[in-house]
């Protein structure tokens with residue numbers, strides 16, 4: 230209380246002394262900026278009036294207390310891997326599906342089948358139901374059961390969503406170790422055309438870039454070699470306990486000096502982010518897209534609606 234009084238007195242003194250006047254001014258400025266940043270200023274990614282859905286990354290809640298949920302991730306194992314299943318071709322496509330997004334898997338598969346690419350598909354099933362369903366609808370898929378059990382259509386930012394994306398480096402690493410080159414694809418993507426001719430064959434990793442200049446781990450082609458395996462291990466170990474930072478960690482890892490992986494960014498007109506494709510590109514630019522990534526929007530139904538609106542939903 231006394232301290233408060235002293236401070237208040239100093240404040241009143243403002244008009245009498247130049248130095249305390251300057252301090253008062255600085256304090257007022259800091260308070261104003263603080264209030265502006267925390268109360269008034271809301272970043273707005275929605276810069277396209279034409280499109281009614283909001284482009285935003287949700288504010289993530291505290292991630293301080295996830296120690297117990299991160300534990301299973303460090304011991305992830307596939308229960309149905311067989312040598313034979315994994316040694317049929319040099320390249321394999323890797324996707325991860327759970328029951329809540331099974332329709333997105335079907336949509337992705339519809340486009341994939343149309344391309345007549347004979348690259349085998351490895352599907353990591355994140356729950357029991359989708360494990361059975363996937364084996365039923367996809368004869369050409371090798372379906373592996375992860376040791377998670379998350380069947381809801383979870384959204385970006387939710388704990389279980391983060392658990393799933395945190396297993397990505399291990400899923401990739403397991404396949405790289407079996408000598409497979411991998412095309413990893415999120416399922417909120419459709420492949421309009423065969424992406425393979427656009428890969429730089431000298432790069433260890435061909436990858437998307439999002440509209441803010443970061444590498445986007447939603448789609449990447451990865452050569453199996455010591456550098457990429459090291460990168461995946463490093464990505465995995467840096468993620469441990471920091472579920473939120475999946476993509477940021479990847480960016481840090483591949484750009485760091487201890488991992489000498491070389492990566493190439495895929496042309497952003499041909500491989501656009503959802504923000505560019507749906508929000509910024511002209512019809513002519515859209516017609517050039519090789520894959521379409523339905524990101525920069527949150528939620529199963531919003532993504533589906535947007536695919537529908539652009540005639541990219543075939544389920």
Ligand SMILES: *[C@@H]1O[C@H](CO)[C@@H](O)[C@H](O)[C@H]1NC(C)=O
Nearest residue numbers: 356357358376377378379380
């Ligand atoms: C997964 O969860 C379902 C219900 O959500 C349950 O019936 C099933 O036994 C669980 N499977 C495993 C392997 O824990």
Ligand SMILES: *[C@@H]1O[C@H](CO)[C@@H](O)[C@H](O)[C@H]1NC(C)=O
Nearest residue numbers: 452453454455456457458459
């Ligand atoms: C990877 O590293 C191991 C040992 O460090 C080496 O024996 C092997 O030849 C390397 N493989 C490739 C593909 O470079």
Ligand SMILES: *[C@@H]1O[C@H](CO)[C@@H](O)[C@H](O)[C@H]1NC(C)=O
Nearest residue numbers: 495496497498499500514517
């Ligand atoms: C990306 O592809 C488009 C369309 O083919 C082309 O016009 C553009 O020059 C390419 N950009 C780069 C950086 O290569």
